[in-house]
Amino acid sequence: MADPFLNAENMTGGYGSGADILHGCNISVDKGQIAVIVGPNGAGKSTAMKAVFGMLNIHTGSVMLDGQDITALTPQARVAKGMGFVPQVNNIFTTMTVEENLEMGAFLRRDDFSDTIEQVYTLFPILKEKRRQHAGELSGGQRQQVAVGRALMTQPSLLMLDEPTAGVSPIVMDELFDRIIEVARTGISILMVEQNARQALEIADKGYVLVQGRNAYTDTGQALLANPEVRRTFLGG
Ligand SMILES: Nc1ncnc2c1ncn2[C@@H]1O[C@H](COP(=O)(O)OP(=O)(O)OP(=O)(O)O)[C@@H](O)[C@H]1O
Numbered sequence: 001m002a003d004p005f006l007n008a009e010n011m012t013g014g015y016g017s018g019a020d021i022l023h024g025c026n027i028s029v030d031k032g033q034i035a036v037i038v039g040p041n042g043a044g045k046s047t048a049m050k051a052v053f054g055m056l057n058i059h060t061g062s063v064m065l066d067g068q069d070i071t072a073l074t075p076q077a078r079v080a081k082g083m084g085f086v087p088q089v090n091n092i093f094t095t096m097t098v099e100e101n102l103e104m105g106a107f108l109r110r111d112d113f114s115d116t117i118e119q120v121y122t123l124f125p126i127l128k129e130k131r132r133q134h135a136g137e138l139s140g141g142q143r144q145q146v147a148v149g150r151a152l153m154t155q156p157s158l159l160m161l162d163e164p165t166a167g168v169s170p171i172v173m174d175e176l177f178d179r180i181i182e183v184a185r186t187g188i189s190i191l192m193v194e195q196n197a198r199q200a201l202e203i204a205d206k207g208y209v210l211v212q213g214r215n216a217y218t219d220t221g222q223a224l225l226a227n228p229e230v231r232r233t234f235l236g237g
Pocket residue numbers: 015018021039040041042043044045046047048088
């Protein structure tokens with residue numbers, strides 16, 4: 001079997017000189033697949049994402065992307081290697097227009113990125129309509145589209161999303177999940193944290209239940225949904 005496209009192994013670390021938040025956490029994603037991290041509030045889901053993206057100093061473990069050891073790289077260098085990250089909070093520039101947000105997303109590119117902007121508009125047509133509006137005037141779901149679109153501007157091979165459906169209606173959530181599946185079908189690997197655990201595991205090739213900075217359960221999305229213990233403890237029965 002080929003190595004996973006993203007392979008983060010045995011990550012241990014926390015913030016500054018504080019106590020460790022992650023305790024030997026493992027996360028991997030295969031090419032073009034969707035991996036979902038679920039778990040209770042404060043479990044360390046966002047911390048694990050930050051560790052994979054290089055925003056946290058881990059003192060054990062490694063992060064491999066496409067067979068390359070990127071453990072020592074800065075977040076910006078990881079973007080250059082093909083990572084795109086949409087953080088849980090403050091993921092757009094509210095006082096800039098939609099199109100300016102997308103242009104900001106392309107900050108590392110030296111080539112013509114107008115085709116990529118068009119691709120984002122094809123994926124999220126409402127953003128084209130609203131391209132001259134300030135992103136802060138948009139609805140919650142539309143802002144999340146801006147955030148995802150911004151991350152797509154560097155043409156990542158791995159797209160990381162921390163709670164992309166936070167605060168949106170069920171209909172908007174379904175719509176966003178459909179777009180995320182569409183992105184995965186183009187060969188981009190997806191690593192996503194989700195509070196809507198049940199719905200997210202439905203579309204997950206692989207699911208991780210994280211508890212107190214450790215992997216509690218790892219399986220296919222379907223197997224986790226069918227696991228009585230996971231259902232009882234994490235999915236509300
Ligand atoms: N910047 C930070 N500095 C210090 N501690 C932090 C920081 N961010 C998070 N923590 C702590 O790390 C632990 C894990 O937080 P984290 O945000 O990773 O959880 P989470 O699983 O993403 O939770 P949620 O579901 O609420 O988003 C918590 O105890 C939290 O208080």
